[in-house]
Amino acid sequence: MTSITNHMPTAELQALDAAHHMHPFTTNDELSAKGARIITRAKGVYLTDSEGNEILDGMAGLWCVNIGYGRPEMAEVASRQMMELPFYNTFFMTSHVPAIALASELAKLAPEGLNHVFFAGSGSEANDTNLRMVRTYWAEKGQPQRSHVISRKNAYHGSSMGSGSLGGMTYMHEQGGLPIPGIHHINQPDWWAEGGDMTPEDFGLARAQELEAKILELGADNVAAFIAEPVQGAGGVIVAPDTYWPEIQRIVDKYGILLIADEVICGFGRTGNWFGSTTVGIRPHIMTIAKGLSSGYQPIGGSIVCDEVAEVINACEFNHGYTYSGHPVAAAVALENLRILQEENVLDHVRNVSGPALRAGLEKLADHPLVGGVNIKGLMASLPLTPHKATRAKFAGQTGTAGFMCRERCFANNLVMRHVGDRMIISPPLVITPEEIDVFMSRAKTALDETYAALKDGDLLKPADQHDAPSPLG
Ligand SMILES: *Cc1c(COP(=O)(O)O)cnc(C)c1O
Numbered sequence: 001m002t003s004i005t006n007h008m009p010t011a012e013l014q015a016l017d018a019a020h021h022m023h024p025f026t027t028n029d030e031l032s033a034k035g036a037r038i039i040t041r042a043k044g045v046y047l048t049d050s051e052g053n054e055i056l057d058g059m060a061g062l063w064c065v066n067i068g069y070g071r072p073e074m075a076e077v078a079s080r081q082m083m084e085l086p087f088y089n090t091f092f093m094t095s096h097v098p099a100i101a102l103a104s105e106l107a108k109l110a111p112e113g114l115n116h117v118f119f120a121g122s123g124s125e126a127n128d129t130n131l132r133m134v135r136t137y138w139a140e141k142g143q144p145q146r147s148h149v150i151s152r153k154n155a156y157h158g159s160s161m162g163s164g165s166l167g168g169m170t171y172m173h174e175q176g177g178l179p180i181p182g183i184h185h186i187n188q189p190d191w192w193a194e195g196g197d198m199t200p201e202d203f204g205l206a207r208a209q210e211l212e213a214k215i216l217e218l219g220a221d222n223v224a225a226f227i228a229e230p231v232q233g234a235g236g237v238i239v240a241p242d243t244y245w246p247e248i249q250r251i252v253d254k255y256g257i258l259l260i261a262d263e264v265i266c267g268f269g270r271t272g273n274w275f276g277s278t279t280v281g282i283r284p285h286i287m288t289i290a291k292g293l294s295s296g297y298q299p300i301g302g303s304i305v306c307d308e309v310a311e312v313i314n315a316c317e318f319n320h321g322y323t324y325s326g327h328p329v330a331a332a333v334a335l336e337n338l339r340i341l342q343e344e345n346v347l348d349h350v351r352n353v354s355g356p357a358l359r360a361g362l363e364k365l366a367d368h369p370l371v372g373g374v375n376i377k378g379l380m381a382s383l384p385l386t387p388h389k390a391t392r393a394k395f396a397g398q399t400g401t402a403g404f405m406c407r408e409r410c411f412a413n414n415l416v417m418r419h420v421g422d423r424m425i426i427s428p429p430l431v432i433t434p435e436e437i438d439v440f441m442s443r444a445k446t447a448l449d450e451t452y453a454a455l456k457d458g459d460l461l462k463p464a465d466q467h468d469a470p471s472p473l474g
Helices: 010-020 028-034 072-084 097-109 123-140 161-166 200-218 244-255 276-280 307-314 328-343 346-365 401-412 434-457
Strands: 039-043 046-049 054-057 114-120 148-152 183-186 223-228 258-262 286-289 301-306 375-377 380-384 418-420 423-426
Touching (some): 010 028, 072 328, 097 114, 114 123, 123 161, 123 258, 123 301, 123 307, 200 244, 223 244, 244 258, 328 346, 346 375, 346 380, 401 418, 401 423, 401 434
Parallel strands (some): 148 183, 148 223, 223 258
Antiparallel strands (some): 039 046, 046 054, 114 301, 375 380, 380 423, 418 423
């Protein structure tokens, strides 16, 4: 076997990557022409690439490395578990200690009444589980017609057939025959992009009431569930106005439909509580978990299910599961992650230290002529870029041009900030220190200055006529 290592020249690694590796959500030909940036190691909040650059990871990988990189305890637990029991299934009347321990711990951490866990390998798989579980729940209760699920435009729930259908990304639906039948999307509570002249409060209420209108349109007896992220992540870190969630809860209660909170990003401290549902004050029947559950050290996801739904599902044979449901190594590593989050008081750190420091830094950055405002909850945030702050105007040109430019300038300044359209996205490891946040801000400021200068040079700072059209995705 040829050995390919960190010590190979970057160009050779890039050539092999281009020849054999198909990247997700990427135009691979464009990437091949440019060459992928090769990440070789990471410690704390810093990544190192094959050229020796030290890059501050403002995205915690993909919203997941909550405890930061390079924790030896995680490796030790994985190694121990692999020696003891690297794999066994949980299908045929068997169980094992890591799955038992992790399910028990999650039941303890989850809001009251959510005491049962169905494991998956990822967030996408977990949302596929949820879709089948809520439909099975209603069928078992003698209401098989209750099969419709309502979600939101610009939601992200994963990339499989089921979870991609639940998501509201139109550019995903355009490929591969999505969405599957029985899934409906209402508008998102994105006041910044779509609120026009309404107050955030009125807008939040109006967008929540679209749920009631959709339920009535489908027939209240035909609706199984509503699924939503407490704070939309991949859609652009969209924090709903304060009026939104209480109204959603009222509507869900009124019509007796199930509420699924997709906590894949919001869970495990990202918003300052164990779950985003607590932060926004909702009572879900099912919570989707993944990402921060293991801080990304192992792939694992799952559904935390309320007593009422579990009682019905547990009484039938639910013909569903994954080879790696409750994988012992992944479960042991996730449990160690939960131990670290608790023993090191990481949630307090988010509430009292890193969260306030990030907010203060971003609010200062918002004075920049290109930054239209700050959306932030805990340690997830976005900065919408705009050519005209006062009207929250979009750019006249192609959506995403400014965002893409800014992301490239961030990378050039050794900072990872992602862009969604023309919004810059921030979601660093939860353990980031105020000093590291200062480094983040200074690199981000440089990147914004460079982006501004480039946009000005290219005559790209013109506002579009309208600012209240639905935001294109990208
Ligand atoms: C990432 C994500 C998913 C999908 O998780 P995967 O592990 O990538 O399958 C689902 N929901 C939300 C909110 C996510 O951010």
